[in-house]
Amino acid sequence: xxxxxxxxxxxxxxxxxxxxxxxxxxxxxxxxxxxxxxxxxxxxxxxxxxxxxxxxxxxxxxxxxxxxxxxxxxxxxxxxxxxxxxxxxxxxxxxxxxxxxxxxxxxxxxxxxxxxxxxxxxxxxxxxxxxxxxxxxxxxxxxxxxxxxxxxxxxxxxxxxxxxxxxxxxxxxxxxxxxxxxxxxxxxxxxxxxxxxxxxxxxxxxxxxxxxxxxxxxxxxxxxxxxxxxxxxxxxxxxxxxxxxxxxxxxxxxxxxxxxxxxxxxxxxxxxxxxxxxxxxxxxxxxxxxxxxxxxxxxxxxxxxxxxxxxxxxxxxxxxxxxxxxxxxxxxxxxxxxxxxxxxxxxxxxxxxxxxxxxxxxxxxxxxxxxxxxxxxxxxxxxxxxxxxxxxxxxxxxxxxxxxxxxxxxxxxxxxxxxxxxxxxxxxxxxxxxxxxxxxxxxxxxxxxxxxxxxxxxxxxxxxxxxxxxxxxxxxxxxxx
Amino acid sequence: xxxxxxxxxxxxxxxxxxxxxxxxxxxxxxxxxxxxxxxxxxxxxxxxxxxxxxxxxxxxxxxxxxxxxxxxxxxxxxxxxxxxxxxxxxxxx
Numbered sequence: 001x002x003x004x005x006x007x008x009x010x011x012x013x014x015x016x017x018x019x020x021x022x023x024x025x026x027x028x029x030x031x032x033x034x035x036x037x038x039x040x041x042x043x044x045x046x047x048x049x050x051x052x053x054x055x056x057x058x059x060x061x062x063x064x065x066x067x068x069x070x071x072x073x074x075x076x077x078x079x080x081x082x083x084x085x086x087x088x089x090x091x092x093x094x095x096x097x098x099x100x101x102x103x104x105x106x107x108x109x110x111x112x113x114x115x116x117x118x119x120x121x122x123x124x125x126x127x128x129x130x131x132x133x134x135x136x137x138x139x140x141x142x143x144x145x146x147x148x149x150x151x152x153x154x155x156x157x158x159x160x161x162x163x164x165x166x167x168x169x170x171x172x173x174x175x176x177x178x179x180x181x182x183x184x185x186x187x188x189x190x191x192x193x194x195x196x197x198x199x200x201x202x203x204x205x206x207x208x209x210x211x212x213x214x215x216x217x218x219x220x221x222x223x224x225x226x227x228x229x230x231x232x233x234x235x236x237x238x239x240x241x242x243x244x245x246x247x248x249x250x251x252x253x254x255x256x257x258x259x260x261x262x263x264x265x266x267x268x269x270x271x272x273x274x275x276x277x278x279x280x281x282x283x284x285x286x287x288x289x290x291x292x293x294x295x296x297x298x299x300x301x302x303x304x305x306x307x308x309x310x311x312x313x314x315x316x317x318x319x320x321x322x323x324x325x326x327x328x329x330x331x332x333x334x335x336x337x338x339x340x341x342x343x344x345x346x347x348x349x350x351x352x353x354x355x356x357x358x359x360x361x362x363x364x365x366x367x368x369x370x371x372x373x374x375x376x377x378x379x380x381x382x383x384x385x386x387x388x389x390x391x392x393x394x395x396x397x398x399x400x401x402x403x404x405x406x407x408x409x410x411x412x413x414x415x416x417x418x419x420x421x422x423x424x425x426x427x428x429x430x431x432x433x434x435x436x437x438x439x440x441x442x443x444x445x446x447x448x449x450x451x452x453x454x455x456x457x458x459x460x461x462x463x464x465x466x467x468x469x470x471x472x473x474x475x476x477x478x479x480x481x
Numbered sequence: 482x483x484x485x486x487x488x489x490x491x492x493x494x495x496x497x498x499x500x501x502x503x504x505x506x507x508x509x510x511x512x513x514x515x516x517x518x519x520x521x522x523x524x525x526x527x528x529x530x531x532x533x534x535x536x537x538x539x540x541x542x543x544x545x546x547x548x549x550x551x552x553x554x555x556x557x558x559x560x561x562x563x564x565x566x567x568x569x570x571x572x573x574x
Contacts, residue, residue, distance in 0.1 A: 017521050018498065024514050025505040027571045034517055034568055038561045041524065048527045054536035059547040063533055067554025074555070075562035080570075083512055086563060090519035090556050097525040097552040104532035104545035113541040139485060237515055244522045249488060251528050257488060258495045259524040265499030266518045270511060362508060369511030376509075376570040387508050 001051045007254060009047045014258035016040025021262060027382050044255050080377040081334045084367040088162040088233055094240030094263075095154025098247045099210075102147035105250050106206060109140075114203070126201035141200055143249040145193030148206070149213045150246065154239040156217030161232050164221070165366055173222045179287040185216045224286065227331070227408070227447035229366045231274045231285045238267025270368050277362035277388075279414075279425040299451035303443055306456035310463055312470055315402075315437050316477035318461075322354045322399035326391065328428055329371050330364045332405015332440070336467035342404065343378035345475045352478065354399070357384050359391040359428050361409040388428055395432040403430060404439045404467050407446030410454055422448050436460040439470045513567045520560025526553035 017040045023033015049055070078086045107113045109131045114120045128137035131144075163169040189212040195205035224232055241263025248256030275282050319325060327346060333339060346356040358380065364371045372385050386394075395401065403410055406428075414425040430436050431454050438455060440462065445451060454460055463470050506514050526549075532538070533546025 013524075017524075018502065020517070020521070021502050021506070021514075024510050024517060025502070025507070027507075027510060027568075030510060030513065030568045031565065031572055034513075034561060034564050037517065037521060041520070041526075041557055041561070044524060044527055045530065048530050049534075052531065052534055055534040056536040056543070057534065059533040059543045060530055060550060063529070063547045063550025064554050067551040068558045070551075071555040071558030071560075072562060075559045075566065078563060080567070083516070083563075083567075086559070087512075087515050087519060090516065090560055093552040093555050094519060094522040094525065097523070097529055097549045097556065100545045100549040100552070101525055101528040101532055104538075104542045104549065105528075107545070108532070108535075108538060108542050113539040136485060233515070237518060240522050241518065244525050245492060247525055247528050249492075251531065252484060252488065253527060254488070254491055256524055256528060257492050259521045261492055261495035262499045262502070263518040263522040265496055266503045266514060269500065269503045270515065273508075273511075360508065367512060368515065369508060369513070372509040373512045373567055373570070376567070379570070382509050382571055385509055 001047070006047055006051050010044060010253070010255035013040040013044035013255050016043070017259050017262060021266075080374055081337060083373055084229060084233060084365075084370060085162050085165045087237070087367060088158050088165055091233065091236040091240045092155050092158030092162065095151045095158060095236075095243055097151075098147050098240070098243035099151030099155060101247050102144045102151060102250060103210070106144050106148075110200065121204040121207060123203055124201040128197070128200055131200060138197060140250060141197040142193070143246050145196050145209060147243055147246040147250060148209050149189055149193060150239050151243040152210055152213035153217035153220065154236055154243055156214045157221045157232075157239075158217075158236050160218055160221040161229060161236060164224075164226060165229055169222075172225060178223075179283075182216065182219055182287070185212060185219065189213050189216060220286065225447060226366065227363075228285050230363050230368055230370075231271055231278075231282070233367050234267050234270035234274055235282075236267070238264050238271060241265075241267055274363055274368060277426060279422075299443070299445065302451040302453055303456050307443065308458075308461055310437070310461035312463060312473035313477040315461065315463060316474050316481060318400055318435055318437070319349050319354070319474070319478055320352050320481045322349070324355045324394075324398045325349050325400045325402065326357050326359050326395065326398050326430075326433065328359045328361075328401060328403045328406050328410060328430055329375070330361075330404065330406025330409065331366060332467055334365060334370065334374055334405070336405065338404065338468040338471055339374040339378040341468050341471040341475070343375070343380050345402075345471050345478070346380070348475045348478045352481075357386050357391065357394075359388070359401075359430070360385055361388050361406070361428055364406055364409055388426060392429050395429050398433040400435045400437060401430040401433040402437045402439065404471065407440070407452055408448045408450070411446075411448070411450060411452045412454055413450060413452070420450065422450065430454065431457060431460075434459065437463060439463045439465070439467050441465065510571070513564050513571075516560055516567065517564040519556055520564060523553045523556030523560055526550065526557055529553045
């Protein structure tokens with residue numbers, strides 16, 4: 001096939017990806033956008049296959065069949081509550097694909113591959129001219145080295161993120177020295193990349209890049225706690241895109257560069273949104289601890305004698321007379337699989353004549369938009385899902401707020417107590433409502449490890465117990481009134 | 482070298498386009514955005530096919546290519562399917 005024609009068709013594929021993401025700017029056009037994007041993918045793959053001169057289909061078909069089966073099973077079986085795990089795995093696979101492509105390209109251009117595992121580290125004679133004439137060869141080598149580095153750390157980092165989200169890894173481990181230890185690893189990996197660029201035949205240096213980057217991915221993500229996972233997933237999403245864009249530079253492939261940079265920016269923007277929503281810098285999320293600055297606040301002092309608890313049927317009586325109710329979901333709702341129960345409660349409240357909306361904090365859940373997907377699954381209309389900035393001014397006119405499984409994002413200390421570790425983090429001002437109902441197992445602190453003065457306020461009622469059961473009991477009681 | 486400058490221009494312009502596009506995606510759709518971009522980053526399948534299917538490459542290159550094709554296909558198929566599943570839930574009223 002004519003090379004220009006191939007590139008023209010790649011351009012069409014790139015345009016379809018762009019239209020696909022543009023479709024995602026509105027819920028109404030999103031499905032069509034996704035289909036356009038998939039069409040672009042199909043076109044790009046078909047033209048690539050047609051353009052290959054001699055194809056050995058063995059590995060191609062094997063890979064496509066295995067990948068399609070695994071991908072379909074994952075996509076159709078995954079529960080909506082486990083979406084963060086799925087995205088974490090897909091990030092990792094994206095990184096892994098870029099890593100293996102870069103290594104394949106490296107060995108192809110090198111013209112020789114190790115005959116056995118024992119020869120893996122043996123140097124070969126090669127210079128950068130094998131990778132392209134003059135400076136192009138050097139740049140191709142830099143691109144290969146960076147793709148390997150980013151691809152490998154995305155792979156292992158994402159697998160750790162998956163393990164944490166799936167609660168297979170509960171403790172946090174880190175490198176001694178924290179950011180310094182990680183910085184040394186990054187420098188060592190970059191030195192190894194430089195060695196490969198200077199002497200492409202230095203296979204041991206390439207192996208070192210792979211090993212160092214794989215370890216770096218582990219060490220970067222292992223110390224990070226569950227509630228910071230939205231940031232980590234978004235960042236790894238970005239890395240997988242950047243790795244794809246670098247792979248595009250290796251192969252001189254335009255559609256890889258377009259698609260990779262779109263994914264890269266998407267991840268970076270989401271990372272930024274998550275950091276702003278926690279009022280923390282990226283460095284603080286990755287390396288910092290939510291250290292207790294200032295005096296340690298004694299939970300007993302905050303709660304002692306001031307907490308009012310209530311039964312679901314008492315709450316139902318409140319809800320019967322309410323005009324406006326706002327439901328604030330958090331990760332606890334996902335854990336309890338309570339999204340359908342919550343929707344039924346909202347239906348019951350609406351049947352009594354009140355207006356119901358949902359207040360969604362950007363970092364509620366374990367990934368950007370997590371709560372929205374769960375509530376969409378429970379058939380809550382998306383117009384009722386209101387983001388923080390728009391719902392906050394309405395709390396003063398709200399009769400009852402029901403907080404289910406959220407804690408830190410409602411803590412008024414973030415607004416009022418200067419010197420508190422979470423001071424400055426934007427919160428949902430649920431305490432401005434006339435009555436706040438908090439459904440929670442106990443008074444245990446959230447991820448920030450702080451007591452929540454909201455629980456001790458005069459107009460707050462604590463309903464202790466399993467989130468789903470409490471909500472179902474409220475619905476039953478309300479329907480009987 | 483000319484080609485490289487063109488590729489670099491494409492890269493930089495795509496980054497700017499990405500910022501313009503993504504900032505318009507509402508928070509409600511951030512999860513489908515992530516799974517959808519996972520699928521898009523499966524475009525590495527194009528590079529993977531070249532490595533896996535090139536007749537005459539050494540076995541090791543084909544095997545690396547096979548791994549790449551498998552992983553990229555999981556991203557493409559899994560990413561688009563799961564995004565479609567989610568978006569269908571947003572569509573219905």
